[in-house]
Amino acid sequence: MTYTSIKFIFFVLATALIYFVLPWKKYRWTVLLAASAVFYCLASYKYAVFILFTALSTLLIGLWLDDVNRKGKQLLKANKGEWDREQKKAFKNKQKVKKRWIMALCLILNFGILAFLKYYNFFSGSLNDILGSFGIDFSVPTLKLFLPLGISFYTFQSMGYIVDVYREKVKPQTNPFKFLLFVSFFPQIIQGPISNYEQLGHQLFEGHDFDFTRFKHGSQLILWGFFKKLVIADRAVVAINTVTATYQGYNKYSGTTLTFTILLYAFQLYADFSGGIDISRGVAQLFGIDLIDNFKRPYFSKSINEYWRRWHISLGAWMKDYIFNPLAISSAFLNASKKMRGTRFGKTKAGSHIAKVLPTAFASLIVFLIVGIWHGASYKYVAFGLWNGVIIMISTLMQPLFDGVTDKLHINRKNFFFRLFQMIRTFIVVLVGYVFDVAPSFKQGMMTISRFFTDQSITRGKTEILKLGITWKDYILLGVCVIVIWIVSMIQEKHSDTTIREMLDKKPFILRFIVFFLLIMAVIVFGIYGSGYAASDFVYMQF
């Protein structure tokens, strides 16, 4: 039951009906839990044990952490007058170490499962390659492993929770069923967004009353998601899959076609992922629950740093909170920075800047390496992560140089054309990263990039592009859709404090009627659905 199926629509409507009809508001969350369980089991009942394990282990360890906290505080209180400062400090440190170990246990258990299922074959294959290159006749077996639905998303969400409990940022949940709902909430299980407990938890458990406006806005958001996914993403993916279907594809097609494919992929990926998130957020909104937005017009970004603040925001926020910040302020990184400041180079203007931003730069590199690996077990994803990380690292380290050049050239940073140049530059950097996403392997990704520069032929490209499984009429339709998305994005960018739906609410009924009528008819007529036109899975479902 995918988010774009008729079955899912009926499933959501039935859930909403039961949710709002249930007279005991306090227990309405049980409807969401039951729906999430049904949804998960229909999709992947064989692997439900994994999500149950994650939920249960995280809940119990969270309670253990809380217990340690509570008992520690009680002990401190009981010995308030007896312990001196040193004793208190020693006790606190001991507590901290203990808590850290408990949290580590949870992280190791759950990330261990994720790593084993997702990366075992990648590492065993790599190890075999290394052993083979040394002439060692030993091979680590590869296993037939399947990924449980949404494992990356629910593991990250749960581990975020445990770190928050460790940091005493949130009170641990004591009800295992409520916690299971937080981990498995069906609108977000397939591809996020990765929510934090503080933002989502209380919303899930409080019984919401039916609110017509919220329900309407939720439905409209779902419709917009359907448009992006079924009309744009699933149409574009036909052409992309034709090119990427075989290794030979990379030799078969000209650099022009490959460039076009990557460009098409950029729009397909955005429409697919953001469309899916719109559906998730729309469905949650029907129940009165606000999920965080995962996108803020990422292709309008003026730097790659900004792009990652606008693209997959929930993953970015997770990485920032739980990896980047701890790394950037870690003693190892701060010491390295300090050491550099003590050198001769560190005393120069450039050196001082580099020493200052060194922890941030290295933390970024590591974060993006992890982001790359999070996307999949393959060197191509490592390359994808490193590409982004290195660009961010270089831009952080060389910021004064870039600023100097800009000043020297008397460029007005607010100038439209300069901003446009920044956007295009960033978009090109993003596209290069996407090559590794699209290509079947790292090697083929590199080959594709080389063909961008060595095999451009507009004549061949024009012929090839029309043979990618979709017609020229589809391309025109995609072009129109891109314009629609662009106009909507421009409006959103201009009025970021409100939503298009809220803006439309203020317009006359007939205008709203026409807009949503056209949108729904566009989905019905131009959507890729029905037999023979199987809608693709969401791209981020595989991550």
Place this chain on the structure above:
Amino acid sequence: MKAKLYITRGIKLLAFALAVISSTYLLQTFLLKRIDNNTMRMEAFYLEEKESIDAVLIGASDVYAGYSAPYAYEKYGYTSYPYATQSSPANIVLPQIKEVIKYQNPKMIIVEINAFMYKDNELPSEASQRMFADNVPHDQIWRDYLADAIPADKQIEYYLPIVKYHSSWNEYPWKFKYLTAELGLKQAGYSLFRGYKTVANEFHPTVKVYNSELKDDDSTYPLGVNGERYLRQTLEYLKENNITNVVFMRFPHIVRTEAYSRFRRCNEAGNIINSYGYDFVNLERYGEEEGFVVDEDFYNWDHLNIYGTEKLTDYIADMLQNKYHMTSAELTDAQKTEWNDSVNYYHMIYNYSQEMISRRKELGKTGNGGTTVSEDEKSISTIMEYARKHPDKGKYDVVLKDE
């Protein structure tokens, strides 16, 4: 105050839902649907007044390409109709017979047995099923057919065809040629071609053919499991319901090595049909004897051209009138005018096809190919244009209506 708000919201929602549902319905009925010569042929059958057709021929493309109802009407005075769709599979023969009896109740039904000839590994395509299922009334026969032939999870696409055909917007503007013809058909209330479709070509096989050696060949080969099951089911139904005005036929085909086992399956089918007490006429076996010439009468291996059509129609007319003593229906003047109109169009088809065949022959083109003439706007205007330019050329005189 609240009640007023709820009523306003309700009305707005209802208006929106109505606009979406009615637009979807209009789109699936008029624009986003499968439409080709098969659609037109099936739709036009249901436009014929009940019991105004004397003989209905059921089958696949061999039927609508090999038999001309207007020609039969002009020469023999009876009305007939090819209730046939391309590559029609075995499981639709019985529903077709039921439909024909329910909506027309003709004096004679001829069933061409091609549908039963498929091997078990030649599964019917969705398209061949849909050519029938998309174009018949949604009655109990249709529902029974769906229950038998279509998996439950796919049936929604038959009840709500836009799910299947929404992407057919991509076929425009090409599809307009059928849409405009369909509009004309519905406005006139009858089919101009009466289901006939041909390809202007004279096919000359370049490999060995066996047609001259088949007369004495009564060897058999088992039918596919499905083919035999549906054939027996059809025969049992006919027998149980005492439907006796049915004759089974095999139309002429060119038999080459690859098609020889199919020829033997025809013999097998004939034996089964005879065992239920029904007649079977095998023109694949006796075609040569009946005057069908391989190098003149076919436009490809399996289909007769315009010359073969007239020979087969002559044969069938003779069989119906002399062997089965079929009488002709009394037609009203209006119906006669409509049939005469179709006769006139048939003349245009014939003359144009004849011209195209001789042109191809002059160019030495005797393989597969040729110009398709079917009831679509493009073909209609082409044959009319030809008739206008050559009023006295060809076998027939053409009377052009005032434009």
